[in-house]
Amino acid sequence: MSISEIYASGEQKSHIAHFAAIANIAVVDGQMNDDEIKLLKQFAGKLNIDEHQYATVIKNLDKYPIPSANSKEERLEYIFELFRMIYADHKIDEQELKLIHKYAIGLGCNSERAKDIIKKSIKIFGGDISFENYKYLLDTIE
Template sequence: MAFLDLYSIGKHKQEIGHFANIVKIAKADGTISDGERALLAKAGERLNITLEEFTIIFNNPEKFPTNSPISYDERIERLFRLSKMVLASGEAKLIEINLLQKIAIRLNFKSDNTEKICKKAIDLVLNNSDLDNFITEIKKLDQE
């Protein structure tokens, strides 16, 4: 097996874990809104999740671990996507925010700074921040 094949398999595992986290947030409050449903479909497509994988992950997202990317920017991008899901129903519910904080720790954000980072992440998404600005702002906050 070529190195590139191994990288692809590892990368896809990260994407599956990320998609499972997105599903967990969507399901956290017990209902899935139309906005969450649309974001799940878009995320699944962007992450190259097959229809079969989508169904398996959707039915049991807890079976899939968070595989944090090595790249700091990729971890912040994951936080961006997860924050979008928190707000996909139109409001940030406490159960979703708490789950986002747990996932942020698994993405290797400092646990003593996670609450502040997640609050800022949600504020940035709420104010329609683009990904580049989001990354810049989270980096500033994470360096404090």
């Protein structure tokens, strides 16, 4: 373990755990495709994950805990980012569905709330929303 790993801030440890969750979503259905790799690198930049940390996380995906979320908004942001990775290949498969449910519960949702968020997220990301819901989303986005 390097000195930087020993003294990593709590926030950086949380970023690494969240990045590992995103990477897990990317590989759960097999090899990462180019779109998933590109998105994963974008998340690495956003979360201040350097190249060494990136490589370490990718090699040891099962070694990271589910990140903790301190608020409802943070929990939804994490789930949103996981769905962005899931839909990088424009579909969700059974392994991804099981893993996102596990993560939603790990982030603090009860099972029913997790199922509800996932169901709605699939409709939104999969493009299966009604016109009324589409209008609502457009009206609420600034």
